[in-house]
Amino acid sequence: MKDFDKLSEIAVRGLARFSSRRGVLASLGGLLGGGAFFPALPVARAQEGSGSGYPGVAPQSTGNPEDPGDPASCDYWRYCAIDGFLCSCCGGSQSACPPGTEMSPITWIGTCTNPADGKRYIISYNDCCGKPACGRCLCNRNEGERPMTRPQSNNDINWCLGTSTAAYTCSTAVIIGVALEQ
């Protein structure tokens, strides 16, 4: 029964992701998508600077040359449309929430191109919830975002939905697959 539940969960999540991905790809014409909820603050743009990281934030590496870049920098390839505080700067990582938080099961996804292999990966921008807003490494890349009328393509929503608290802490960028060629 447990296995059946797990299988069902995987199937449903896969369907949801595939459906959402198709929607995103359709809406973006095969370009980019994804995000959390912050808008394009000019201050965030200023913090982005040249994309070489944040003052007072030490550079990071995935340790994998096939996953290049600095996850503590806004120009890291997975963050092509992220919008929020980077969990990599907040005690988590690009794919994990900080201790004591809860990863939101409801989110929306996009596709980002990995410069190492040129492939487009499906990225799930799960928010981490339950602690005060991290406040560190505010990053806003707004490519392909759509208005509130298309919530599945909108990053101005607090996606801490389905969690025990809607308090937003930070955002991750989790690889969940490789985009199919269109």
Add this chain to the structure above:
Amino acid sequence: MAFRRRGRLMGMVGAAALSGWALAPAMAELPIEPTPNVLSLPSDYPDSWVYLVDSNFFGIESGKVIIADVGAESHQMKGEIGYAQFGFFTQAKTRPETYVVETFYSRGSRGQRTDVISIYDNASLLSTGEIILEGNKRAQILSEPGAFQLSHDERFAYLFYFTPAASVGVIDLVNRKVVNEIDIPGCAHAYALKDYGFASLCGNGSVVTTRLDSNGKLVSQTMSEPFNDIDADPMYSRGEVINGVGYFPTYGGSVQPIDFSGDTAVVGKLWKLSADEGDAKDSKRLFGLLKSKPKGSWLPSGWQLMTSDDEGRLYVIMRANATMDDHDTGGGEVWVFNPKTHELVQTIELDAESSLIEVTHGADPYLVALRPDQSVDVYKAKTGEWIRNIGGGMLLTSFSAQAAN
């Protein structure tokens, strides 16, 4: 020996005090000041007052709404009220009160959630009541004007719910209770219509009209034909309503009017935000305020990127060399249009890029523009003259402002 020393010291102090007293001009003592001492505000705010709404993303549970007199030379900040966890704010015209939709947790960022509409008195800024929103469904999004609107007579408030199922709460502000919840699947927001009802913008590019009776009960729902290609040129879900007509910019640089002044939302004709549109082909007709017609690729950009003045002029933040992905960023100029003729009547070059503008009421209004450092610049709206900057840490992350009624 000790006594003699103390006496000599006392004598020196006394001499110094006497000489000092002799040199000082004769002055009255400062009066004793009463405590406690708390100021209050007028119930009707002057035209130059503005609500500056600060979501405070670095401490989301403690946002605030600042009341500021942007026309004053000093003491611009008049007071503040709370605005917790992705709040919405609006003000009444028929009652001296304001409303904040907000969320609290019993233990800060954890514990029991309570959604509430907090009601504040204009003069005291004290909470005079609240309406509990059962079910914790209210949308937690960046503030958009359509998410929280009042009916024409300010009896009802219409509040966007998002769980992510979409619906609208109908709240009786007179009796201070929730009276209904209307599903709006696939749609967002509730722009108030004539009488009782609201219009919602939908993911298929249409608008849905919801009509209510005087008790807030559903009468009918009708959907328009899709009119906006959200894939190719999406319409912002943030519009500026002037005399009952909502003007919604598109990412690609047009304006979509939707008439909310009747019982049903009526979609108008799309027009272009262009220096060449309307009757103003000759730059000499542009009131002498436009140095030259803007050149290059300009697109609307910003969060609260549109506002209006009492004469019905439409102000739009424009960004140079922009792409559609810059839609929320902000820009360096404000273009002012006559929304009826589509004529560009003025351009204002900002001192710094802005993503949020508001114009005060009155015959000689002020234009308020948020700077990237979250201070606000104040301009004379009709001339574009920079007047002053107001900052000092007043705002942290602001996304909306409302001129005081």
